[in-house]
Amino acid sequence: xxxxxxxxxxxxxxxxxxxxxxxxxxxxxxxxxxxxxxxxxxxxxxxxxxxxxxxxxxxxxxxxxxxxxxxxxxxxxxxxxxxxxxxxxxxxxxxxxxxxxxxxxxxxxxxxxxxxxxxxxxxxxxxxxxxxxxxxxxxxxxxxx
Numbered sequence: 001x002x003x004x005x006x007x008x009x010x011x012x013x014x015x016x017x018x019x020x021x022x023x024x025x026x027x028x029x030x031x032x033x034x035x036x037x038x039x040x041x042x043x044x045x046x047x048x049x050x051x052x053x054x055x056x057x058x059x060x061x062x063x064x065x066x067x068x069x070x071x072x073x074x075x076x077x078x079x080x081x082x083x084x085x086x087x088x089x090x091x092x093x094x095x096x097x098x099x100x101x102x103x104x105x106x107x108x109x110x111x112x113x114x115x116x117x118x119x120x121x122x123x124x125x126x127x128x129x130x131x132x133x134x135x136x137x138x139x140x141x142x143x144x145x
Contacts (some may be wrong), residue, residue, distance in 0.1 A: 005072070008065050015058050022054060024048060 026046060113124040 008068060012062060012065050019058050102120055
């Protein structure tokens with residue numbers, strides 16, 4: 001798409017430079033008319049009809065280019081809006097925390113076992129970790145001489 005846009009840009013710039021050249025020729029011709037004496041004949045380089053046809057032709061080309069760029073921008077805008085709406089619908093379809101039930105997940109994990117020592121309840125895994133820590137501590141202490 002950028003290539004076609006670049007081609008259109010180059011075409012418009014070429015036509016605008018052509019218009020500038022013709023306008024410069026007209027201005028140069030009008031200046032020579034002012035400088036030349038009255039009795040000398042002046043041959044116009046470009047007629048008024050030619051100028052009008054050139055201006056009309058170039059304005060049509062510029063108008064088509066602007067219409068094309070507007071159409072492309074509108075298409076891009078519509079594509080963006082469509083994709084944004086699609087993302088919004090996907091976001092709305094996502095489960096919310098209110099919709100997720102935790103009860104089936106809780107059933108997957110077993111309830112932790114508890115151990116009572118001197119009237120206090122401890123988790124079984126905590127007791128095992130404590131005993132392993134004591135063993136590691138005493139093994140280090142006993143190995144030091």
